[in-house]
Amino acid sequence: MARRSLSEQTFLILTALAAEPLHGYGIVQSTLALSDGEVTLKVGTLYGALDRLCADGLVEPDREETHQGRARRYYRITDSGMARLVAEAKRRSRQADAALRRTGVVARAGEASA
Amino acid sequence: MSYRRLLRVLPTWYQERYADEMVEVHRATGARVGPGEVAATLRLAVSTRLGRAGRPSTTTLWFVALAAVTALAAGAALSTVSALQVRLDDAGRGWQMDPSGRLRETGSGWDAYELLASVGLYRVAWIVVLLLLLCGSRRAALVLGLVTAALDLSAGLGPLLSRDSAFLEVALARSDVRAALLPVLALGALALVGREAPAPAARRRAAVSAATVVALYAAGPLSAVSGAMLVWGDGTLWPTTAVAVALAAVFVILAARCLDPAWAATVFVLALTAVLAGPLPGTPDRTGGPDGIAGNVLLALAAAALAALAWVASTGRRAPAHLAGESSRRRVAAG
Numbered sequence: 001m002a003r004r005s006l007s008e009q010t011f012l013i014l015t016a017l018a019a020e021p022l023h024g025y026g027i028v029q030s031t032l033a034l035s036d037g038e039v040t041l042k043v044g045t046l047y048g049a050l051d052r053l054c055a056d057g058l059v060e061p062d063r064e065e066t067h068q069g070r071a072r073r074y075y076r077i078t079d080s081g082m083a084r085l086v087a088e089a090k091r092r093s094r095q096a097d098a099a100l101r102r103t104g105v106v107a108r109a110g111e112a113s114a
Numbered sequence: 115m116s117y118r119r120l121l122r123v124l125p126t127w128y129q130e131r132y133a134d135e136m137v138e139v140h141r142a143t144g145a146r147v148g149p150g151e152v153a154a155t156l157r158l159a160v161s162t163r164l165g166r167a168g169r170p171s172t173t174t175l176w177f178v179a180l181a182a183v184t185a186l187a188a189g190a191a192l193s194t195v196s197a198l199q200v201r202l203d204d205a206g207r208g209w210q211m212d213p214s215g216r217l218r219e220t221g222s223g224w225d226a227y228e229l230l231a232s233v234g235l236y237r238v239a240w241i242v243v244l245l246l247l248l249c250g251s252r253r254a255a256l257v258l259g260l261v262t263a264a265l266d267l268s269a270g271l272g273p274l275l276s277r278d279s280a281f282l283e284v285a286l287a288r289s290d291v292r293a294a295l296l297p298v299l300a301l302g303a304l305a306l307v308g309r310e311a312p313a314p315a316a317r318r319r320a321a322v323s324a325a326t327v328v329a330l331y332a333a334g335p336l337s338a339v340s341g342a343m344l345v346w347g348d349g350t351l352w353p354t355t356a357v358a359v360a361l362a363a364v365f366v367i368l369a370a371r372c373l374d375p376a377w378a379a380t381v382f383v384l385a386l387t388a389v390l391a392g393p394l395p396g397t398p399d400r401t402g403g404p405d406g407i408a409g410n411v412l413l414a415l416a417a418a419a420l421a422a423l424a425w426v427a428s429t430g431r432r433a434p435a436h437l438a439g440e441s442s443r444r445r446v447a448a449g
Contacts, residue, residue, distance in 0.1 A: 072135070
């Protein structure tokens with residue numbers, strides 16, 4: 001059975017965690033930067049996605065730090081999370097390439113540069 | 115509305131674990147509590163209560179399969195006993211015409227093969243499926259259950275596929291389709307259980323099966339309670355209603371505090387199945403008239419509502435298994 005593709009928000013969260021473990025606010029900032037300001041995660045959405053990703057074994061809690069008297073929980077991507085992210089990135093890349101070829105954008109861009 | 119107040123819709127275990135962190139993140143983003151945040155938090159409240167973001171736990175799947183197969187096995191056992199009684203009653207009434215043209219009593223009214231054939235051999239196999247589940251053999255139970263259900267379904271669909279289907283009563287065809295819901299539910303639950311997932315303890319498996327038998331036994335008298343029996347001497351319903359509501363509240367509180375959420379989830383699934391499929395095998399079929407149908411549907415809906423309440427309340431108190439060991443992870447004080 002085909003595996004369900006990741007939602008855009010989940011994809012961005014995994015991408016944000018691929019570089020280094022992050023805490024909640026760090027993930028919100030990173031996804032905002034990765035999406036060029038298009039995706040602002042709601043806090044409820046972020047923690048719902050983290051709950052699902054933890055349950056699926058794609059993300060796990062890394063450590064807790066105390067920052068200005070408040071606890072910050074860091075999350076990190078697991079090996080299976082990294083494999084899933086790579087597979088999803090390749091799938092999205094193939095689809096994007098196909099769409100650009102079909103619409104002629106890639107060919108026109110090639111002609112312009114020549 | 116403050117964000118911390120909004121977080122009160124989340125389960126208790128979730129608030130204890132994440133509320134401070136979520137408030138911190140929300141404060142850092144500098145956003146106001148708008149409709150989008152309210153909707154996201156409400157979605158989170160639902161998904162955390164349904165467990166693993168909406169997916170049933172392995173224990174729930176095992177319980178649903180056990181309860182459904184117990185109901186099927188109970189139905190098969192009752193059919194067999196009933197057929198056996200009829201044959202025993204008729205045992206001495208076998209008659210044969212002798213060469214002189216007189217009727218002669220033979221006393222051989224039945225045999226074992228004829229008895230099993232009349233009940234349906236495939237239905238008796240549900241008892242074996244139940245025994246396999248009680249022993250913890252999920253795969254063997256699934257294989258035998260699939261064969262049994264296939265035979266059951268083909269027997270039900272036989273008239274539909276034959277040339278005489280034009281004469282088939284619509285009510286009978288509908289009844290066959292509804293009867294397939296319980297096997298589909300049992301086998302679907304078994305198939306969804308992960309191959310590596312451990313079975314619940316033998317004692318819990320036996321308890322679910324026993325509880326199902328008790329519930330099926332109790333369903334008979336309960337479904338016989340009509341509206342007229344609830345009316346008191348002065349013609350009012352409220353004293354009975356008050357007692358029923360109080361008993362229901364006690365059930366929900368006890369279930370939420372004492373039982374695994376999987377129990378309430380199982381009752382919820384089975385009650386909804388009873389609404390769709392009619393009386394479960396083993397329970398008295400009182401669908402003869404509109405009153406009977408309405409009574410059964412109301413009973414199943416009430417059970418579903420109570421179980422849903424108990425389920426929501428109980429899942430709010432317990433952290434899911436994948437977070438159970440998190441407290442042992444390392445803490446770093448960064449100042």
